[in-house]
Amino acid sequence: MSTEPAATLAVSTVIFALRPDEESGLNALWLPLVRRTREPHLGEWALPGGWLPVDEELPAAAARTLRETTGLAPKYLEQLYTFGDIGRSPGGRVISVVYWALVQSDEAEVVAVGENVRWFPADHLPRLAFDHNRIVEYALWRLRTKVEYARIAHAFLGETFTLTQLREVHEAVLQKALDPANFRRTIEASGTVVDTGLRVAGAPHRPPRLYRYNDTAPASPNRTRA
Protein backbone atom coordinates (compact mmCIF):
# COMPACT_ATOMS: atom_id res chain seq x y z
CA MET A 1 0.00 0.00 0.00
CA SER A 2 1.21 3.47 -0.92
CA THR A 3 -0.30 6.83 -0.02
CA GLU A 4 0.91 8.34 -3.31
CA PRO A 5 -2.04 10.21 -4.87
CA ALA A 6 -3.27 7.96 -7.65
CA ALA A 7 -5.57 10.28 -9.49
CA THR A 8 -7.25 13.66 -9.57
CA LEU A 9 -10.81 14.01 -8.32
CA ALA A 10 -13.51 15.79 -10.26
CA VAL A 11 -17.28 16.18 -10.05
CA SER A 12 -19.84 16.35 -12.85
CA THR A 13 -23.62 16.59 -12.94
CA VAL A 14 -26.32 15.24 -15.22
CA ILE A 15 -29.46 17.41 -15.06
CA PHE A 16 -32.57 16.12 -16.77
CA ALA A 17 -35.55 18.33 -17.58
CA LEU A 18 -38.70 17.57 -19.54
CA ARG A 19 -39.09 19.78 -22.61
CA PRO A 20 -41.17 19.36 -25.74
CA ASP A 21 -39.36 17.80 -28.68
CA GLU A 22 -38.83 20.42 -31.41
CA GLU A 23 -40.36 18.27 -34.15
CA SER A 24 -43.01 16.09 -32.51
CA GLY A 25 -43.99 18.50 -29.74
CA LEU A 26 -44.04 15.52 -27.33
CA ASN A 27 -42.17 15.75 -24.06
CA ALA A 28 -38.65 14.37 -24.04
CA LEU A 29 -35.64 14.42 -21.72
CA TRP A 30 -33.18 17.26 -22.23
CA LEU A 31 -29.96 18.11 -20.45
CA PRO A 32 -27.73 21.20 -20.31
CA LEU A 33 -24.18 20.90 -21.63
CA VAL A 34 -21.23 23.28 -21.44
CA ARG A 35 -18.74 23.90 -24.22
CA ARG A 36 -15.14 23.37 -23.13
CA THR A 37 -13.01 26.49 -23.31
CA ARG A 38 -9.67 24.75 -22.74
CA GLU A 39 -7.76 21.60 -23.63
CA PRO A 40 -8.28 18.70 -23.57
CA HIS A 41 -11.33 18.48 -25.82
CA LEU A 42 -11.34 22.26 -26.45
CA GLY A 43 -14.61 23.32 -28.11
CA GLU A 44 -16.44 20.05 -27.41
CA TRP A 45 -19.60 19.78 -25.32
CA ALA A 46 -19.32 18.31 -21.82
CA LEU A 47 -21.30 17.83 -18.64
CA PRO A 48 -21.13 20.73 -16.17
CA GLY A 49 -18.44 20.06 -13.57
CA GLY A 50 -14.94 20.80 -12.34
CA TRP A 51 -12.15 19.76 -10.00
CA LEU A 52 -12.82 18.84 -6.38
CA PRO A 53 -11.06 21.22 -3.96
CA VAL A 54 -9.59 19.42 -0.95
CA ASP A 55 -11.73 21.45 1.46
CA GLU A 56 -15.11 21.13 -0.27
CA GLU A 57 -17.61 18.29 0.23
CA LEU A 58 -18.46 16.29 -2.90
CA PRO A 59 -22.11 17.38 -3.28
CA ALA A 60 -21.19 21.01 -2.51
CA ALA A 61 -18.58 20.93 -5.28
CA ALA A 62 -21.11 19.41 -7.68
CA ALA A 63 -23.68 22.10 -6.80
CA ARG A 64 -21.16 24.94 -7.07
CA THR A 65 -19.71 23.91 -10.44
CA LEU A 66 -23.22 23.38 -11.80
CA ARG A 67 -24.30 26.83 -10.61
CA GLU A 68 -21.14 28.52 -11.93
CA THR A 69 -21.45 27.01 -15.40
CA THR A 70 -25.21 26.96 -15.97
CA GLY A 71 -26.94 28.96 -13.20
CA LEU A 72 -28.91 25.85 -12.18
CA ALA A 73 -29.46 25.19 -8.46
CA PRO A 74 -31.60 22.02 -8.05
CA LYS A 75 -33.07 21.38 -4.60
CA TYR A 76 -31.53 17.92 -4.43
CA LEU A 77 -28.49 16.39 -6.04
CA GLU A 78 -28.12 12.66 -5.73
CA GLN A 79 -24.93 10.71 -6.34
CA LEU A 80 -25.23 8.71 -9.55
CA TYR A 81 -21.97 6.78 -10.06
CA THR A 82 -18.20 7.22 -10.03
CA PHE A 83 -16.36 6.92 -13.33
CA GLY A 84 -12.64 6.17 -13.04
CA ASP A 85 -11.42 4.19 -16.04
CA ILE A 86 -7.68 4.60 -16.54
CA GLY A 87 -7.90 5.98 -20.08
CA ARG A 88 -10.93 8.24 -19.75
CA SER A 89 -9.01 11.53 -19.70
CA PRO A 90 -5.83 12.41 -21.62
CA GLY A 91 -2.89 13.63 -19.52
CA GLY A 92 -3.45 11.85 -16.21
CA ARG A 93 -6.06 9.75 -14.47
CA VAL A 94 -9.22 11.56 -13.41
CA ILE A 95 -11.88 10.01 -11.17
CA SER A 96 -15.23 11.76 -11.63
CA VAL A 97 -17.93 11.45 -9.00
CA VAL A 98 -21.13 12.15 -10.94
CA TYR A 99 -24.28 13.63 -9.39
CA TRP A 100 -27.67 13.92 -11.01
CA ALA A 101 -31.03 15.61 -10.59
CA LEU A 102 -34.39 15.86 -12.30
CA VAL A 103 -35.62 19.45 -12.45
CA GLN A 104 -38.98 21.03 -13.10
CA SER A 105 -39.53 23.31 -16.09
CA ASP A 106 -39.46 26.50 -14.01
CA GLU A 107 -36.15 25.51 -12.42
CA ALA A 108 -34.73 24.76 -15.86
CA GLU A 109 -35.59 28.24 -17.17
CA VAL A 110 -32.74 29.91 -15.26
CA VAL A 111 -30.11 28.43 -17.58
CA ALA A 112 -28.48 31.28 -19.49
CA VAL A 113 -28.35 29.64 -22.91
CA GLY A 114 -25.60 31.02 -25.12
CA GLU A 115 -22.62 30.11 -27.24
CA ASN A 116 -21.15 27.92 -24.48
CA VAL A 117 -24.25 26.60 -22.70
CA ARG A 118 -27.06 24.80 -24.47
CA TRP A 119 -29.84 22.23 -23.88
CA PHE A 120 -29.57 18.97 -25.82
CA PRO A 121 -32.10 16.14 -26.24
CA ALA A 122 -30.70 13.29 -24.14
CA ASP A 123 -31.37 10.69 -26.82
CA HIS A 124 -29.71 12.67 -29.62
CA LEU A 125 -26.40 13.95 -28.33
CA PRO A 126 -23.37 14.91 -30.37
CA ARG A 127 -20.06 13.25 -29.53
CA LEU A 128 -19.17 14.67 -26.10
CA ALA A 129 -15.80 15.26 -24.43
CA PHE A 130 -14.16 12.46 -22.42
CA ASP A 131 -16.53 9.54 -21.65
CA HIS A 132 -19.51 11.85 -21.10
CA ASN A 133 -21.68 10.06 -23.68
CA ARG A 134 -21.27 6.91 -21.62
CA ILE A 135 -22.15 8.79 -18.43
CA VAL A 136 -25.38 10.11 -19.97
CA GLU A 137 -26.23 6.64 -21.28
CA TYR A 138 -25.77 5.25 -17.80
CA ALA A 139 -27.98 8.00 -16.30
CA LEU A 140 -30.70 7.25 -18.88
CA TRP A 141 -30.45 3.55 -18.08
CA ARG A 142 -30.86 4.26 -14.36
CA LEU A 143 -33.84 6.50 -15.01
CA ARG A 144 -35.53 4.00 -17.32
CA THR A 145 -34.98 0.84 -15.31
CA LYS A 146 -35.91 2.34 -11.96
CA VAL A 147 -39.56 1.49 -11.52
CA GLU A 148 -39.89 4.48 -9.23
CA TYR A 149 -42.85 6.04 -10.98
CA ALA A 150 -43.88 8.33 -8.17
CA ARG A 151 -40.46 9.54 -7.12
CA ILE A 152 -39.59 10.55 -10.67
CA ALA A 153 -42.92 12.29 -11.09
CA HIS A 154 -42.47 14.09 -7.80
CA ALA A 155 -39.14 15.44 -9.02
CA PHE A 156 -40.53 16.58 -12.36
CA LEU A 157 -44.02 17.71 -11.36
CA GLY A 158 -43.83 19.02 -7.81
CA GLU A 159 -46.00 18.31 -4.78
CA THR A 160 -49.27 17.21 -6.37
CA PHE A 161 -50.16 15.81 -9.78
CA THR A 162 -52.90 13.98 -11.62
CA LEU A 163 -52.52 10.40 -12.84
CA THR A 164 -52.56 11.75 -16.40
CA GLN A 165 -49.61 14.04 -15.63
CA LEU A 166 -47.86 11.13 -13.98
CA ARG A 167 -48.40 8.96 -17.04
CA GLU A 168 -47.16 11.72 -19.37
CA VAL A 169 -43.93 11.99 -17.38
CA HIS A 170 -43.38 8.29 -17.76
CA GLU A 171 -44.20 8.34 -21.43
CA ALA A 172 -41.54 11.06 -21.81
CA VAL A 173 -38.95 9.11 -19.83
CA LEU A 174 -39.62 5.80 -21.54
CA GLN A 175 -40.37 7.38 -24.93
CA LYS A 176 -43.39 5.18 -25.51
CA ALA A 177 -47.14 5.39 -25.06
CA LEU A 178 -48.58 3.71 -21.96
CA ASP A 179 -52.08 2.30 -21.70
CA PRO A 180 -53.97 4.61 -19.27
CA ALA A 181 -55.93 1.83 -17.53
CA ASN A 182 -52.87 -0.40 -17.07
CA PHE A 183 -50.86 2.53 -15.84
CA ARG A 184 -53.54 3.41 -13.27
CA ARG A 185 -53.64 -0.19 -12.00
CA THR A 186 -49.83 -0.40 -11.73
CA ILE A 187 -49.64 2.87 -9.83
CA GLU A 188 -52.47 2.02 -7.47
CA ALA A 189 -50.95 -1.39 -6.70
CA SER A 190 -47.52 0.13 -6.05
CA GLY A 191 -48.57 2.21 -3.04
CA THR A 192 -46.11 4.89 -4.09
CA VAL A 193 -48.69 7.65 -4.53
CA VAL A 194 -51.42 8.82 -2.19
CA ASP A 195 -54.76 10.40 -3.09
CA THR A 196 -54.73 13.87 -1.49
CA GLY A 197 -58.53 14.06 -1.49
CA LEU A 198 -58.20 17.24 -3.58
CA ARG A 199 -59.14 17.76 -7.20
CA VAL A 200 -57.81 20.05 -9.91
CA ALA A 201 -59.28 23.54 -9.37
CA GLY A 202 -61.34 25.12 -12.09
CA ALA A 203 -61.94 21.99 -14.18
CA PRO A 204 -65.54 22.08 -15.47
CA HIS A 205 -66.85 18.52 -15.10
CA ARG A 206 -65.45 15.69 -12.96
CA PRO A 207 -62.15 17.43 -12.17
CA PRO A 208 -59.26 14.91 -11.92
CA ARG A 209 -57.98 13.81 -8.52
CA LEU A 210 -54.67 15.13 -7.22
CA TYR A 211 -52.10 12.67 -5.90
CA ARG A 212 -48.89 13.14 -4.00
CA TYR A 213 -45.72 11.11 -3.60
CA ASN A 214 -45.94 8.65 -0.70
CA ASP A 215 -43.03 9.87 1.39
CA THR A 216 -43.46 7.22 4.07
CA ALA A 217 -41.14 5.08 1.94
CA PRO A 218 -37.68 5.25 3.51
CA ALA A 219 -35.39 7.92 2.04
CA SER A 220 -31.73 7.31 1.36
CA PRO A 221 -29.52 8.06 4.37
CA ASN A 222 -27.12 9.66 1.88
CA ARG A 223 -29.53 11.94 0.06
CA THR A 224 -27.92 15.33 -0.11
CA ARG A 225 -29.37 18.80 0.03
CA ALA A 226 -27.01 20.74 -2.16
Next chain:
Amino acid sequence: MSTEPAATLAVSTVIFALRPDEESGLNALWLPLVRRTREPHLGEWALPGGWLPVDEELPAAAARTLRETTGLAPKYLEQLYTFGDIGRSPGGRVISVVYWALVQSDEAEVVAVGENVRWFPADHLPRLAFDHNRIVEYALWRLRTKVEYARIAHAFLGETFTLTQLREVHEAVLQKALDPANFRRTIEASGTVVDTGLRVAGAPHRPPRLYRYNDTAPASPNRTRA
Protein backbone atom coordinates in the same frame (compact mmCIF):
# COMPACT_ATOMS: atom_id res chain seq x y z
CA MET B 1 -9.73 25.29 -11.26
CA SER B 2 -6.54 23.65 -10.05
CA THR B 3 -5.08 20.28 -10.99
CA GLU B 4 -3.59 19.90 -7.50
CA PRO B 5 -4.50 16.42 -6.21
CA ALA B 6 -7.27 17.00 -3.72
CA ALA B 7 -7.48 13.63 -2.06
CA THR B 8 -6.28 10.05 -2.00
CA LEU B 9 -8.38 7.35 -3.64
CA ALA B 10 -9.23 4.10 -1.93
CA VAL B 11 -11.57 1.17 -2.58
CA SER B 12 -13.57 -0.90 -0.09
CA THR B 13 -16.06 -3.73 -0.43
CA VAL B 14 -19.17 -4.79 1.45
CA ILE B 15 -19.81 -8.54 1.03
CA PHE B 16 -23.10 -9.89 2.31
CA ALA B 17 -23.72 -13.59 2.86
CA LEU B 18 -26.69 -15.37 4.43
CA ARG B 19 -25.76 -17.36 7.53
CA PRO B 20 -27.88 -18.70 10.38
CA ASP B 21 -28.04 -16.47 13.42
CA GLU B 22 -26.14 -18.09 16.33
CA GLU B 23 -29.04 -17.79 18.75
CA SER B 24 -32.24 -18.03 16.74
CA GLY B 25 -30.92 -20.30 13.97
CA LEU B 26 -32.78 -18.07 11.46
CA ASN B 27 -30.94 -16.75 8.43
CA ALA B 28 -29.44 -13.30 8.74
CA LEU B 29 -27.02 -11.09 6.79
CA TRP B 30 -23.36 -11.39 7.70
CA LEU B 31 -20.30 -9.63 6.36
CA PRO B 32 -16.55 -10.24 6.63
CA LEU B 33 -14.42 -7.60 8.34
CA VAL B 34 -10.66 -7.19 8.60
CA ARG B 35 -8.80 -6.01 11.69
CA ARG B 36 -6.54 -3.04 11.00
CA THR B 37 -2.86 -3.76 11.59
CA ARG B 38 -1.69 -0.15 11.31
CA GLU B 39 -2.69 3.37 12.26
CA PRO B 40 -5.09 5.07 12.01
CA HIS B 41 -7.63 2.97 13.88
CA LEU B 42 -5.05 0.26 14.68
CA GLY B 43 -6.79 -2.88 15.99
CA GLU B 44 -10.29 -1.82 14.92
CA TRP B 45 -12.44 -3.76 12.46
CA ALA B 46 -12.88 -2.34 8.96
CA LEU B 47 -14.23 -3.24 5.55
CA PRO B 48 -11.78 -5.07 3.26
CA GLY B 49 -10.05 -2.57 0.97
CA GLY B 50 -6.95 -0.58 0.20
CA TRP B 51 -5.46 2.25 -1.85
CA LEU B 52 -6.14 2.60 -5.57
CA PRO B 53 -2.95 2.26 -7.65
CA VAL B 54 -2.84 4.73 -10.54
CA ASP B 55 -2.63 1.90 -13.09
CA GLU B 56 -5.43 -0.33 -11.79
CA GLU B 57 -9.11 -0.05 -12.71
CA LEU B 58 -11.48 0.61 -9.80
CA PRO B 59 -13.32 -2.75 -9.80
CA ALA B 60 -10.02 -4.64 -10.27
CA ALA B 61 -8.58 -2.87 -7.23
CA ALA B 62 -11.70 -3.71 -5.21
CA ALA B 63 -11.49 -7.37 -6.25
CA ARG B 64 -7.77 -7.62 -5.55
CA THR B 65 -7.87 -6.04 -2.09
CA LEU B 66 -10.87 -8.20 -1.18
CA ARG B 67 -9.04 -11.35 -2.32
CA GLU B 68 -5.81 -10.39 -0.56
CA THR B 69 -7.49 -9.70 2.76
CA THR B 70 -10.23 -12.35 2.88
CA GLY B 71 -9.70 -14.84 0.04
CA LEU B 72 -13.15 -13.97 -1.35
CA ALA B 73 -13.57 -13.73 -5.14
CA PRO B 74 -17.24 -12.96 -5.96
CA LYS B 75 -18.31 -13.36 -9.59
CA TYR B 76 -19.67 -9.83 -9.73
CA LEU B 77 -18.81 -6.69 -7.84
CA GLU B 78 -21.14 -3.78 -8.28
CA GLN B 79 -20.35 -0.18 -7.40
CA LEU B 80 -22.34 0.88 -4.35
CA TYR B 81 -21.48 4.51 -3.57
CA THR B 82 -18.54 6.86 -3.13
CA PHE B 83 -17.84 8.21 0.34
CA GLY B 84 -15.73 11.37 0.45
CA ASP B 85 -16.63 13.48 3.47
CA ILE B 86 -13.78 15.81 4.43
CA GLY B 87 -13.39 14.49 7.98
CA ARG B 88 -13.87 10.77 7.40
CA SER B 89 -10.19 9.83 7.74
CA PRO B 90 -7.58 11.37 10.06
CA GLY B 91 -4.42 12.67 8.37
CA GLY B 92 -5.69 13.69 4.95
CA ARG B 93 -8.78 13.41 2.82
CA VAL B 94 -9.60 9.96 1.48
CA ILE B 95 -12.28 9.29 -1.14
CA SER B 96 -13.44 5.66 -0.98
CA VAL B 97 -15.24 4.10 -3.92
CA VAL B 98 -17.21 1.27 -2.33
CA TYR B 99 -18.18 -1.93 -4.17
CA TRP B 100 -20.55 -4.61 -2.95
CA ALA B 101 -21.66 -8.14 -3.67
CA LEU B 102 -24.03 -10.77 -2.36
CA VAL B 103 -22.38 -14.18 -2.17
CA GLN B 104 -23.69 -17.70 -1.84
CA SER B 105 -22.82 -19.84 1.17
CA ASP B 106 -20.28 -21.96 -0.72
CA GLU B 107 -18.48 -18.84 -1.98
CA ALA B 108 -18.42 -17.48 1.57
CA GLU B 109 -16.72 -20.60 2.93
CA VAL B 110 -13.33 -19.70 1.44
CA VAL B 111 -12.81 -16.91 3.98
CA ALA B 112 -9.87 -17.88 6.20
CA VAL B 113 -11.33 -16.80 9.52
CA GLY B 114 -8.68 -15.94 12.10
CA GLU B 115 -7.51 -13.30 14.52
CA ASN B 116 -7.69 -10.58 11.85
CA VAL B 117 -10.59 -11.73 9.65
CA ARG B 118 -14.03 -12.53 10.99
CA TRP B 119 -17.71 -12.63 9.95
CA PHE B 120 -20.06 -10.24 11.77
CA PRO B 121 -23.86 -10.05 11.76
CA ALA B 122 -24.64 -6.94 9.71
CA ASP B 123 -27.25 -5.69 12.16
CA HIS B 124 -25.02 -6.07 15.22
CA LEU B 125 -21.66 -4.57 14.39
CA PRO B 126 -19.08 -3.21 16.81
CA ARG B 127 -17.85 0.33 16.29
CA LEU B 128 -15.83 0.12 13.06
CA ALA B 129 -12.87 2.16 11.80
CA PHE B 130 -13.46 5.40 9.88
CA ASP B 131 -17.09 5.83 8.69
CA HIS B 132 -17.49 2.13 7.93
CA ASN B 133 -20.57 1.73 10.14
CA ARG B 134 -22.26 4.36 7.99
CA ILE B 135 -21.17 2.56 4.81
CA VAL B 136 -22.68 -0.73 6.03
CA GLU B 137 -25.88 1.07 7.06
CA TYR B 138 -26.12 2.53 3.58
CA ALA B 139 -25.56 -0.90 1.97
CA LEU B 140 -28.30 -2.39 4.17
CA TRP B 141 -30.63 0.43 3.23
CA ARG B 142 -29.98 -0.19 -0.47
CA LEU B 143 -30.57 -3.91 -0.05
CA ARG B 144 -33.78 -3.44 1.93
CA THR B 145 -35.41 -0.73 -0.16
CA LYS B 146 -34.61 -2.29 -3.52
CA VAL B 147 -37.71 -4.24 -4.40
CA GLU B 148 -35.56 -6.48 -6.54
CA TYR B 149 -36.72 -9.75 -5.06
CA ALA B 150 -35.51 -11.96 -7.86
CA ARG B 151 -32.14 -10.36 -8.45
CA ILE B 152 -31.24 -10.62 -4.77
CA ALA B 153 -32.39 -14.23 -4.66
CA HIS B 154 -30.41 -15.02 -7.80
CA ALA B 155 -27.27 -13.67 -6.15
CA PHE B 156 -27.82 -15.61 -2.93
CA LEU B 157 -29.35 -18.84 -4.25
CA GLY B 158 -27.89 -19.47 -7.69
CA GLU B 159 -29.57 -20.35 -10.97
CA THR B 160 -32.81 -21.96 -9.81
CA PHE B 161 -34.79 -21.75 -6.60
CA THR B 162 -38.20 -22.49 -5.15
CA LEU B 163 -40.61 -19.77 -4.08
CA THR B 164 -40.07 -20.90 -0.48
CA GLN B 165 -36.31 -20.40 -0.80
CA LEU B 166 -36.97 -17.02 -2.38
CA ARG B 167 -39.23 -16.03 0.50
CA GLU B 168 -36.68 -17.19 3.07
CA VAL B 169 -34.02 -15.00 1.48
CA HIS B 170 -36.31 -12.02 1.72
CA GLU B 171 -37.23 -12.79 5.28
CA ALA B 172 -33.51 -12.85 6.09
CA VAL B 173 -32.86 -9.56 4.31
CA LEU B 174 -35.87 -7.77 5.77
CA GLN B 175 -35.65 -9.57 9.12
CA LYS B 176 -39.38 -10.18 9.26
CA ALA B 177 -41.79 -12.97 8.44
CA LEU B 178 -43.64 -12.66 5.12
CA ASP B 179 -47.04 -14.16 4.39
CA PRO B 180 -46.44 -17.01 1.90
CA ALA B 181 -49.57 -16.37 -0.20
CA ASN B 182 -49.01 -12.61 -0.42
CA PHE B 183 -45.37 -13.19 -1.28
CA ARG B 184 -46.32 -15.58 -4.09
CA ARG B 185 -48.79 -13.05 -5.53
CA THR B 186 -46.27 -10.20 -5.39
CA ILE B 187 -43.59 -12.27 -7.10
CA GLU B 188 -45.91 -13.58 -9.78
CA ALA B 189 -47.17 -10.06 -10.54
CA SER B 190 -43.65 -8.67 -10.73
CA GLY B 191 -42.57 -10.73 -13.75
CA THR B 192 -39.07 -10.93 -12.29
CA VAL B 193 -38.96 -14.73 -12.03
CA VAL B 194 -39.76 -17.38 -14.60
CA ASP B 195 -41.07 -20.90 -14.00
CA THR B 196 -38.41 -23.25 -15.40
CA GLY B 197 -40.93 -26.07 -15.84
CA LEU B 198 -38.67 -28.17 -13.58
CA ARG B 199 -39.37 -29.37 -10.06
CA VAL B 200 -37.14 -30.17 -7.10
CA ALA B 201 -35.63 -33.64 -7.66
CA GLY B 202 -36.24 -36.35 -5.09
CA ALA B 203 -39.11 -34.65 -3.25
CA PRO B 204 -41.71 -37.32 -2.36
CA HIS B 205 -45.11 -35.75 -3.06
CA ARG B 206 -45.89 -32.64 -5.17
CA PRO B 207 -42.25 -31.50 -5.48
CA PRO B 208 -42.02 -27.67 -5.54
CA ARG B 209 -41.52 -25.82 -8.82
CA LEU B 210 -38.12 -24.36 -9.67
CA TYR B 211 -37.93 -20.75 -10.81
CA ARG B 212 -35.14 -18.72 -12.32
CA TYR B 213 -34.33 -15.02 -12.45
CA ASN B 214 -35.89 -13.29 -15.48
CA ASP B 215 -32.75 -12.01 -17.16
CA THR B 216 -34.60 -10.31 -19.99
CA ALA B 217 -34.70 -7.27 -17.72
CA PRO B 218 -31.96 -4.89 -18.90
CA ALA B 219 -28.63 -5.20 -17.07
CA SER B 220 -26.59 -2.22 -15.99
CA PRO B 221 -24.18 -1.02 -18.70
CA ASN B 222 -21.66 -0.58 -15.88
CA ARG B 223 -21.96 -3.96 -14.23
CA THR B 224 -18.46 -5.26 -13.72
CA ARG B 225 -17.06 -8.74 -13.87
CA ALA B 226 -14.25 -8.55 -11.34
